[in-house]
Amino acid sequence: MIRDPKDLKRYNASERANHWVVGISFILLALSGLAFFHPAFFPLTQLFGGPVWTRILHPYIGVLMAVAFLIIFLRFKHLNKMTPADKEWLAKAKNMVDGNDHDMPEQGKYNGGQKVMFWALAISMLLMTLSGIVIWRAWFHLPVDIVRLGAVVHAAAGATMIGLIMVHVYAAIWVKGTIRAMWYGTVTRAWAKQHHRGWYRQVTGK
Amino acid sequence: MSMQSQDIIRRSATSSLTPPPQVRDHKLEVAKLIDVSICIGCKGCQVACSEWNDVRDEVGHNHGIYDNPVDLTAKSWTVMRFAEHQDEGGRLQWLIRKDGCMHCADPGCLKSCPSPGAIIQYANGVVDFQSEQCIGCGYCVTGCPFNVPRINKEDNKAYKCTLCSDRLAVGQEPSCVKTCPTGAIQFGSKEDMKLVAEDRIKDLKERGYANAGLYDPQGVGGTHVMYVLHHADRPELYSGLPSNPSISALVSIWKGFTKPLATLALAGIALGSLFHYVTKGPNEVSREIEEEIEREDKEEVK
Numbered sequence: 119m120i121r122d123p124k125d126l127k128r129y130n131a132s133e134r135a136n137h138w139v140v141g142i143s144f145i146l147l148a149l150s151g152l153a154f155f156h157p158a159f160f161p162l163t164q165l166f167g168g169p170v171w172t173r174i175l176h177p178y179i180g181v182l183m184a185v186a187f188l189i190i191f192l193r194f195k196h197l198n199k200m201t202p203a204d205k206e207w208l209a210k211a212k213n214m215v216d217g218n219d220h221d222m223p224e225q226g227k228y229n230g231g232q233k234v235m236f237w238a239l240a241i242s243m244l245l246m247t248l249s250g251i252v253i254w255r256a257w258f259h260l261p262v263d264i265v266r267l268g269a270v271v272h273a274a275a276g277a278t279m280i281g282l283i284m285v286h287v288y289a290a291i292w293v294k295g296t297i298r299a300m301w302y303g304t305v306t307r308a309w310a311k312q313h314h315r316g317w318y319r320q321v322t323g324k
Numbered sequence: 325m326s327m328q329s330q331d332i333i334r335r336s337a338t339s340s341l342t343p344p345p346q347v348r349d350h351k352l353e354v355a356k357l358i359d360v361s362i363c364i365g366c367k368g369c370q371v372a373c374s375e376w377n378d379v380r381d382e383v384g385h386n387h388g389i390y391d392n393p394v395d396l397t398a399k400s401w402t403v404m405r406f407a408e409h410q411d412e413g414g415r416l417q418w419l420i421r422k423d424g425c426m427h428c429a430d431p432g433c434l435k436s437c438p439s440p441g442a443i444i445q446y447a448n449g450v451v452d453f454q455s456e457q458c459i460g461c462g463y464c465v466t467g468c469p470f471n472v473p474r475i476n477k478e479d480n481k482a483y484k485c486t487l488c489s490d491r492l493a494v495g496q497e498p499s500c501v502k503t504c505p506t507g508a509i510q511f512g513s514k515e516d517m518k519l520v521a522e523d524r525i526k527d528l529k530e531r532g533y534a535n536a537g538l539y540d541p542q543g544v545g546g547t548h549v550m551y552v553l554h555h556a557d558r559p560e561l562y563s564g565l566p567s568n569p570s571i572s573a574l575v576s577i578w579k580g581f582t583k584p585l586a587t588l589a590l591a592g593i594a595l596g597s598l599f600h601y602v603t604k605g606p607n608e609v610s611r612e613i614e615e616e617i618e619r620e621d622k623e624e625v626k
Binding site: 124153154155156157158160167168170172173185216219253257262263265266268269270273279280284285288291292293294295305306307308309311312316324 | 337338339384439440441459460461462463465468471474480540572574575577578582584586587589590593594597601602604605607608609610613615617618620621
């Protein structure tokens with residue numbers, strides 16, 4: 119039963135499934151990756167059947183995430199081109215964080231912050247994939263200097279990515295009415311009008 | 325495999341604030357001294373190593389050089405490396421170096437290892453792999469400045485010379501030392517070995533090797549396997565022995581202070597988000613806009 123048939127469709131089923139594949143693989147990768155990131159997190163290996171299984175599984179989950187991420191990236195990259203309105207939004211982002219979003223410039227499907235997040239995650243994912251291949255000893259044998267660089271890049275990009283996703287998740291929790299877009303794909307018209315007025319006009323013709 | 329040696333001074337992936345059992349601290353630092361100038365390249369040490377440690381490497385192929393096997397493997401913990409060198413006078417020298425773990429005072433493998441207790445350092449200086457804790461990630465290979473550890477394909481564990489830690493524990497010298505027919509490998513306290521080396525170097529200098537010297541590289545805090553070299557000014561002549569080895573700067577960044585800092589930063593983001601929510605409140609859809617849309621709907625119905 120749909121509560122309001124006039125709700126706006128933000129994501130179709132395939133996009134949602136794609137996002138969940140990325141999300142689940144990210145959570146598994148973050149937990150298993152942190153286990154090797156710092157000894158304080160080493161007990162997380164118990165979630166994966168012990169440290170050896172964690173070492174074996176982590177890179178394969180990484181391949182899954184890299185593929186799923188690439189698909190989602192290609193799907194959404196045209197919607198994440200930076201515009202002057204985005205730059206204006208970013209300049210005023212402090213007000214937004216402060217809880218005052220009255221005089222934010224009108225935004226399309228994604229605002230400037232979301233676009234920065236999109237590209238930062240894309241760069242992190244690229245670095246993670248390349249450096250991950252370099253340090254995956256089960257399959258690759260590269261010169262030690264490159265492996266050392268790969269280890270540093272993998273750890274740095276991994277920590278960055280976990281930080282970015284924490285912000286991504288918090289933003290969705292903070293802005294009420296957002297998370298349903300990830301679950302069943304729709305948002306209310308009021309939500310769209312408030313947060314993404316440009317997109318609201320585009321889909322409703324108002 | 326709890327040997328309860330109680331003389332472990334360092335344990336991988338463990339904070340120095342929670343030290344391993346080390347009450348038996350009255351231990352001499354030991355060292356193996358390899359006098360390259362006396363070595364005849366008989367490979368007795370290679371055989372003794374595989375005998376004592378019960379490792380049997382695959383019989384390899386002749387590669388046209390004396391090195392056999394050509395490289396360290398998970399089952400060849402020591403190999404003789406043969407290098408031909410022409411000195412200034414045009415004389416050919418055969419520089420034979422017994423390669424293997426150097427047992428660094430500041431071990432790059434131990435620093436890199438993510439598995440608590442998979443690599444330990446004893447009070448006597450021996451760096452040992454505790455294979456049942458090894459997870460096969462190969463980080464020790466990434467961290468080692470001497471390219472020593474090898475991952476065994478059959479069990480995915482890292483292996484290297486143990487300096488016969490099992491023999492040392494019962495007061496015996498390493499098996500390679502015991503077997504060496506020329507006395508080119510000696511074993512004792514590190515201090516004693518330095519004295520032995522001093523004598524040898526003096527002798528070599530008298531015989532025309534002006535640059536003879538001891539290889540005990542300080543970049544890794546000194547090692548517990550030392551070489552007497554005729555050309556100590558050019559260690560790389562000896563099949564690429566690094567002239568100034570140290571833990572790579574990349575490894576130090578990777579395993580140094582950056583990770584605790586990054587962990588704090590992540591905790592900061594999590595707590596910052598929580599307190600942002602609590603202090604600023606959620607960002608809700610304004611009642612005003614909701615009413616606007618309700619009004620539009622009613623107008624449409626009319």
